[in-house]
Amino acid sequence: MDSALTAGKLIDMKWKLGVAVSSDECKSLNSPCVTMTLKVADSSGKISTHSMEMTISQFQNFSKQMKEMANKMEMV
Template sequence: MLTAEEFYETNSVVDNICRLNPDLLVEPCQHILSYLRGHSKGVDSGEIYDMFQRAGVTLDHESLENVVRFLLLTFRSAGKSKVSADELVSRLEKGSNKWSKESLQVLHSLWNENGESVQVHQATRDLLSVGRIVDMQWKLSMAVSSDTCRSLNSPFVTILLKIAEPSGKINQKALEMTVPQFQNFHKQMKEMAAVMETV
């Protein structure tokens, strides 16, 4: 159940969506659906903002961000829930009574055309998703006792990784390395970074 504030925010976003003529509403939706199908790396709200300005739509940047976020969450949720175009429109109508018939027709048509490929891509992404490093800290210490160091008072490096799992949970992993192992790790990271720049 939506709180009063969430209901007001939803209605405000829906009002802004319904201010767009159907042809203009298609554009941000196509950007979002392209991203959700894996055909682009993201949704460029700056490009959408410029397009709206050229079309004479006066939405401030925050309102546009809210529209893009709402449409992105709507389509992503529909993809994960594997809903049909009719179910999508039904859910939108339950969430707000401010929807125009034309806007709902645009969303219905776009989801009818793209929904299946979004669902397939979302399912694949969920299967292949891995954690993402959100923080990394390291420190150099001296070994007092260790299974890998031959002599005491040998330097070693401790790395603490914070990893955001696909579920949203953040886990911590600690690694201990000798200085030569750390140097090799550093070299491999540099090589990976160089390869990623060429992609």
């Protein structure tokens, strides 16, 4: 059986900066966060939406990793 890993095609990416004011574990959070929403099409064309929320430091790390991947892809 020959199977290949396929990645979806990024259709749209939106992000917004906000402030988390509370959570289940913390009544008074008041910390900045980034919410990202990705629209991805699979190989059949079906579009799904994925949302994630990150702290500022998590977003900075994510951004750094994406830049590193883009640089490596340009080398190929």
